[in-house]
Amino acid sequence: MKEYIVTGKKDTRSGFGDGLYEAGKNNPAVVAMTADLLPSLKMEKFAAEFPERFVECGIAEANMVGAAAGLSLTGKIPFIGSFAEFVTGRVYDQVRQEVAYGHTNVKIASSHAGITLGEDGATHQTMEDVALMRALPGMVVINPCDYNQTKAATIAAAEYVGPVYLRFGRPSVPIFTPADQKFEIGKAIVFEEGTDVTIFATGHLVWEALQACKVLEDEGISAEIIDIATIKPLDEEAVLASALKTKAVVVAEEHSVHGGLGELIAGVLARKAPTPMEFVNGGDKFGQSGSPAELMKAYGLDAGHIAEAARKAIARK
Amino acid sequence: MSNVQELTRTASQIRRDIVRMVCEAGSGHPGGSLSSTDVMTALYFHVMKHDPATWTRSGKDADVFVLSAGHLAPVYYATLARAGYFPVAELGTLRKFGTRLQGHPCVETGLPGVFQPSGSLGQGLSAAIGFALGKKMDGEKNYVFSLLGDGESEEGQIWEAAIFAAHHKLDNLIAFTDWNGQQIDGAVENVGGLGDLADKWSAFGWNVIVVDDGHDFEKILAAFEIAKASVGKPSMILLKTEMGHGVDFMAGTHKWHGKAPSAEQRDAALAQLEETLGDY
Numbered sequence: 090m091k092e093y094i095v096t097g098k099k100d101t102r103s104g105f106g107d108g109l110y111e112a113g114k115n116n117p118a119v120v121a122m123t124a125d126l127l128p129s130l131k132m133e134k135f136a137a138e139f140p141e142r143f144v145e146c147g148i149a150e151a152n153m154v155g156a157a158a159g160l161s162l163t164g165k166i167p168f169i170g171s172f173a174e175f176v177t178g179r180v181y182d183q184v185r186q187e188v189a190y191g192h193t194n195v196k197i198a199s200s201h202a203g204i205t206l207g208e209d210g211a212t213h214q215t216m217e218d219v220a221l222m223r224a225l226p227g228m229v230v231i232n233p234c235d236y237n238q239t240k241a242a243t244i245a246a247a248e249y250v251g252p253v254y255l256r257f258g259r260p261s262v263p264i265f266t267p268a269d270q271k272f273e274i275g276k277a278i279v280f281e282e283g284t285d286v287t288i289f290a291t292g293h294l295v296w297e298a299l300q301a302c303k304v305l306e307d308e309g310i311s312a313e314i315i316d317i318a319t320i321k322p323l324d325e326e327a328v329l330a331s332a333l334k335t336k337a338v339v340v341a342e343e344h345s346v347h348g349g350l351g352e353l354i355a356g357v358l359a360r361k362a363p364t365p366m367e368f369v370n371g372g373d374k375f376g377q378s379g380s381p382a383e384l385m386k387a388y389g390l391d392a393g394h395i396a397e398a399a400r401k402a403i404a405r406k
Numbered sequence: 407m408s409n410v411q412e413l414t415r416t417a418s419q420i421r422r423d424i425v426r427m428v429c430e431a432g433s434g435h436p437g438g439s440l441s442s443t444d445v446m447t448a449l450y451f452h453v454m455k456h457d458p459a460t461w462t463r464s465g466k467d468a469d470v471f472v473l474s475a476g477h478l479a480p481v482y483y484a485t486l487a488r489a490g491y492f493p494v495a496e497l498g499t500l501r502k503f504g505t506r507l508q509g510h511p512c513v514e515t516g517l518p519g520v521f522q523p524s525g526s527l528g529q530g531l532s533a534a535i536g537f538a539l540g541k542k543m544d545g546e547k548n549y550v551f552s553l554l555g556d557g558e559s560e561e562g563q564i565w566e567a568a569i570f571a572a573h574h575k576l577d578n579l580i581a582f583t584d585w586n587g588q589q590i591d592g593a594v595e596n597v598g599g600l601g602d603l604a605d606k607w608s609a610f611g612w613n614v615i616v617v618d619d620g621h622d623f624e625k626i627l628a629a630f631e632i633a634k635a636s637v638g639k640p641s642m643i644l645l646k647t648e649m650g651h652g653v654d655f656m657a658g659t660h661k662w663h664g665k666a667p668s669a670e671q672r673d674a675a676l677a678q679l680e681e682t683l684g685d686y
Binding site: 103120141144146147149151152153154155156157158160163164165167180183186187190191192193293346394 | 463466524643
């Protein structure tokens with residue numbers, strides 16, 4: 090496999106903050122809104138430089154969603170930021186009515202997504218957000234894998250016309266994709282080509298999948314590693330091509346077993362190319378307090394579990 | 407800009423449209439539509455700066471209206487049609503399969519005049535806030551209006567919006583409430599227990615104008631003039647109205663919130679409402 094050079098460690102939410110700033114610098118229509126989580130959403134730079142385009146909404150997420158919808162109709166490009174749970178579960182009806190059904194150009198900046206939110210615990214950790222958001226017609230769902238990809242995805246989200254759900258995380262994670270990359274919404278990215286098994290991964294699990302790839306390579310197993318950064322619309326063509334090639338699939342995500350990338354790909358393959366599949370996800374469980382690294386391990390969201398899943402999938406071929 | 411006599415005539419026709427279209431659809435919300443007919447007529451035929459010929463969903467360079475109490479679709483559609491946004495004949499397609507006039511307003515069917523979907527209560531005021539914010543950011547001196555129900559004002563999000571609008575000094579936002587005192591399960595004072603809306607909106611920092619007779623055009627127009635002059639505060643016009651106003655057997659009860667009249671009931675209602683602009 091290729092060599093992946095880690096150029097640093099940074100939280101993906103910083104990628105969002107820097108991407109937002111870039112987007113805002115280049116387009117005066119970009120507006121940032123938050124529900125009392127300015128520093129957490131890394132919006133400080135944007136707010137400091139473009140105060141007339143920063144809207145503090147206070148701890149009132151439902152109103153923030155509706156206000157963003159109305160604002161977007163006047164020609165602005167609003168990014169609304171809060172913790173993932175509070176811009177999905179908490180305001181699901183509002184997102185559905187005002188953004189999805191209203192077809193408004195609102196970008197949901199969803200921070201601290203998944204179990205890696207850490208110590209705050211399960212009231213704050215959402216592992217169901219992808220399931221909720223991808224069920225909405227017309228909602229684009231993006232889960233980038235590192236700082237650089239998140240920054241690029243944020244810029245792409247600003248340019249895209251339509252509702253976007255952009256999910257990123259709290260902890261510092263390795264940076265291993267190119268800086269100044271251009272993010273293409275809807276395109277799967279093949280990191281490694283392989284022949285024995287395909288590992289589809291998204292978000293924080295992409296790096297883990299690459300570590301698993303190395304472990305498997307040492308065992309003589311050729312794994313194909315594909316980054317599904319855009320969960321919806323899914324790059325079905327890439328998914329099918331790979332599944333038909335390797336005939337064994339693993340899907341890895343920092344999400345519940347219900348309704349995330351795993352079930353999405355399972356649905357596609359069940360219809361078009363039934364393939365033995367194994368799944369790496371957080372199961373049917375709530376999160377809990379812990380450090381991000383501890384929690385990833387405890388919930389089976391690491392390279393070791395991905396490699397084991399790959400061996401199992403191959404054994405079922 | 408219509409005068410009081412013209413507004414009265416238009417409102418009468420809109421009431422006929424409401425009763426006929428809900429009957430034909432077999433479902434819908436006549437009660438609140440009838441109680442808010444006068445304020446909606448005043449808005450679209452006198453108060454609002456708008457032009458159906460140049461309307462866009464951006465609301466640019468014009469006033470904007472967001473129906474927050476989405477179930478009042480019948481009065482909204484009838485008002486839009488009579489104001490020239492789409493053919494009056496289309497009113498007969500309310501709630502039919504394939505119609506542009508969905509049960510609750512939406513944008514999917516491309517019905518001219520509709521800015522945002524509504525139906526899930528408590529959300530439209532927030533969308534109106536978004537428009538008001540955008541106009542402020544662009545230095546545009548037009549108004550954003552929104553119609554709320556009093557029952558709807560039991561929704562928490564209304565008060566999120568209330569806090570926000572006052573805090574952000576959105577004096578280009580003029581909301582108005584059809585304070586008819588009724589909701590599905592009975593009188594508001596018994597069901598939701600809202601209390602005094604004037605006190606509440608005032609406490610939230612809004613410029614409050616109470617119209618003690620929400621069916622009196624002189625009083626309605628005067629209220630909007632006061633609201634338009636507000637500086638630094640969003641305005642809330644509370645109109646004391648009668649659910650089902652204009653049809654004697656629908657008036658003064660909660661029972662006609664969401665019930666369609668039978669053909670006989672429709673005819674009885676129409677006998678009380680003067681046909682002024684021609685039935686569709």
